[in-house]
Amino acid sequence: MIRDLLRGCLLDAKNSRTEWEKLRRVAKENEDEAIEAKELAVQTQEKLKSQQTECNNLGLVANARYTEIEELQTQIQTLERDNTQLRQARGQSTTSTSNTESTLKPKEFKGAKFDRKPENLERFLNKLTMDFRLYESQFPTGRYKVAYAFSGFDERPDRWAQQFHRYDPDC
Known part of the structure; x- marks a missing residue:
């Protein structure tokens, strides 16, 4: 046990x-x-x-x-x-x-003036065209171009130019 x-x-x-x-x-x-x-x-x-x-x-x-x-x-x-x-x-x-147009002074034509002889017309027109292209800012409107062209005559413009100034509404 x-x-x-x-x-x-x-x-x-x-x-x-x-x-x-x-x-x-x-x-x-x-x-x-x-x-x-x-x-x-x-x-x-x-x-x-x-x-x-x-x-x-x-x-x-x-x-x-x-x-x-x-x-x-x-x-x-x-x-x-x-x-x-x-x-x-x-x-x-x-x-x-x-506004600047009124303050621009018109450019005076330089070079030989147009004497109204037909043989000199082409030279005069070429001079105008060249000036318009070279001095574009001086010709902002057609009025400036016309005034410049008038200043290129050797004597006062004919009657048609005077009438242009007289009847131009913008002048």
């Missing part, structure tokens, strides 16, 4: 030791899993921080782009305003030309 009792105790001790080793292995496995879980948590936190940094950087880039877009819109508005002003100025340039 004592032997049975001792055998029972030894068996219980052996079973207890086996269970204790099983528990130790389970604890070791749980400890390894806990370490892995902790490492996984650290990696996840690092990824999260990296993603937050990336999001912040993207936010900064987006803000910079938004600022650039606002600046470009302002530049577009300025260019459109300048364009409108230029178009208005071009539209007004015809009226300002008529």
